[in-house]
Amino acid sequence: MKKNILIVGTGITGLSAGLNLIRNGLNVTLIDRVDVGNENQTSYGNAGLLAASSIIPLSSPGLLRNLPFYLLSKSSPLFLKYSYLPKLLPWAIPFFRNSSKSNFNYIIKNLHQLTYDTVEQHLALSKSTEASKFINKGKISMIFRDQSEILKSKSDLEIRKKYKFNFKKLNDQEFTKKYSYLSNNYKSGIEFYDHGWISSPQKYLQVLKKEFIKLGGIFKKDEVTSISDKAVTLKDGKIISANKIIVCSGIWSKRLLKTINHKVNIEAERGFHIVLKKVNFLPPNPLMIINKKIAITPMEDTLRFAGIVDFSGVDAPTNKSRYDYIRSLIKNIIPSLSWKEEGFWMGQRPSTSDSLPVLGRSQSLENVYFAFGGQHVGLTIGPKLGKLVSDLILNKKININLEPYLQRRFNN
Numbered sequence: 001m002k003k004n005i006l007i008v009g010t011g012i013t014g015l016s017a018g019l020n021l022i023r024n025g026l027n028v029t030l031i032d033r034v035d036v037g038n039e040n041q042t043s044y045g046n047a048g049l050l051a052a053s054s055i056i057p058l059s060s061p062g063l064l065r066n067l068p069f070y071l072l073s074k075s076s077p078l079f080l081k082y083s084y085l086p087k088l089l090p091w092a093i094p095f096f097r098n099s100s101k102s103n104f105n106y107i108i109k110n111l112h113q114l115t116y117d118t119v120e121q122h123l124a125l126s127k128s129t130e131a132s133k134f135i136n137k138g139k140i141s142m143i144f145r146d147q148s149e150i151l152k153s154k155s156d157l158e159i160r161k162k163y164k165f166n167f168k169k170l171n172d173q174e175f176t177k178k179y180s181y182l183s184n185n186y187k188s189g190i191e192f193y194d195h196g197w198i199s200s201p202q203k204y205l206q207v208l209k210k211e212f213i214k215l216g217g218i219f220k221k222d223e224v225t226s227i228s229d230k231a232v233t234l235k236d237g238k239i240i241s242a243n244k245i246i247v248c249s250g251i252w253s254k255r256l257l258k259t260i261n262h263k264v265n266i267e268a269e270r271g272f273h274i275v276l277k278k279v280n281f282l283p284p285n286p287l288m289i290i291n292k293k294i295a296i297t298p299m300e301d302t303l304r305f306a307g308i309v310d311f312s313g314v315d316a317p318t319n320k321s322r323y324d325y326i327r328s329l330i331k332n333i334i335p336s337l338s339w340k341e342e343g344f345w346m347g348q349r350p351s352t353s354d355s356l357p358v359l360g361r362s363q364s365l366e367n368v369y370f371a372f373g374g375q376h377v378g379l380t381i382g383p384k385l386g387k388l389v390s391d392l393i394l395n396k397k398i399n400i401n402l403e404p405y406l407q408r409r410f411n412n
């Protein structure tokens with residue numbers, strides 16, 4: 001008899017797991033409290049980057065040195081609600097500890113094996129569907145104020161070189177020619193080739209869901225309040241049984257893990273976007289503005305400015321001043337840009353204290369699996385997390401070591 005699989009969460013990770021399993025002939029039900037492509041999903045409003053080379057965690061060795069600037073400067077892209085600090089500390093302390101050289105290198109190695117082939121993973125996920133038309137292969141440009149700012153990133157660039165990413169530092173002439181639309185605030189750049197971006201994360205997810213349904217999958221709109229080894233309980237108390245359960249619930253996974261006494265140290269790194277509509281200009285590929293940690297992505301006929309790290313807790317309401325911050329950057333980056341409409345969004349990056357996702361089977365419940373915690377690169381690695389967790393269920397050979405991602409690392 002075919003196994004019944006229940007997946008909680010239909011962001012990029014849950015959808016990927018669902019599609020892989022149904023393509024392998026299993027019965028799969030996806031449950032989510034919102035529709036696929038709803039703006040409450042973190043997968044909806046991200047910058048869309050398939051950031052293969054984003055393997056350097058925020059907890060880098062220089063972080064403590066730069067922390068006063070990040071916390072005190074008005075122009076910093078980091079925001080902290082000070083009354084939230086006591087709740088943040090149990091996450092922040094191990095997070096800072098992970099900036100030691102050895103932990104830093106360990107994280108990079110284990111992020112790299114999830115990110116490096118992201119474009120291929122997305123192409124495999126979307127194969128024979130209309131979703132593939134939203135995948136753009138190309139370069140991502142890192143934009144710096146000047147050469148001295150590039151020099152400060154020297155060690156990060158060396159790491160990327162070591163991991164064989166294909167990039168080129170532009171000379172002044174090349175930069176001026178290609179990026180003449182940028183303001184004088186930005187004078188240097190590095191282009192990362194063989195990357196990609198999704199030109200509408202929302203439509204991409206919706207087409208993948210359509211394919212899942214076409215192949216016989218079931219989507220149930222409901223909220224799961226608890227899980228057990230072979231069942232989930234819904235908000236109205238109804239119980240749904242399954243042979244296997246996968247938790248792909250993004251930042252909200254922590255609440256579900258609590259119901260089975262499984263610990264995870266994960267925090268909402270809130271991020272925001274402003275999308276500009278009816279713009280007079282679109283850059284040909286995404287830009288990463290390094291000093292502001294803002295990504296600017298051409299998405300169909302709109303331009304999305306996404307970024308900011310805000311620690312205020314998962315349930316805090318949105319904060320208008322964060323949009324003002326992003327809006328204040330736009331003309332400082334592309335002075336000639338004009339637009340007629342704006343859209344706003346806030347989302348929650350699911351970030352563990354060691355910047356690695358939670359992936360694999362529960363150590364005590366044989367039929368419960370986890371795939372969440374993609375932090376800043378959750379769209380990039382979502383298809384791979386989904387593929388790996390489904391391969392576990394399908395008893396397929398897995399050619400990477402899952403140990404660094406197991407939930408049990410949070411037990412002590």
Ligand SMILES: Cc1cc2nc3c(=O)[nH]c(=O)nc-3n(C[C@H](O)[C@H](O)[C@H](O)COP(=O)(O)OP(=O)(O)OC[C@H]3O[C@@H](n4cnc5c(N)ncnc54)[C@H](O)[C@@H]3O)c2cc1C
Pocket residue numbers: 008009010011012013014031032033034040041042043044045046047048049050051222223224225248249250251252253256269270271272273295306307308346347348349350371372373374375376377378379380381382
């Ligand atoms: C501003 C910003 C920019 C970003 N840019 C990028 C980028 O360029 N590239 C990149 O790779 N990543 C980026 N990210 C990160 C990325 O968006 C996330 O890591 C990723 O979307 C997480 O996907 P997910 O499927 O794990 O979670 P989600 O998309 O959040 O999906 C989780 C789902 O679980 C459902 N759920 C939760 N609990 C329950 C429950 N109890 N019952 C029923 N349903 C439940 C939720 O409704 C939700 O639909 C960005 C994030 C932000 C905020």
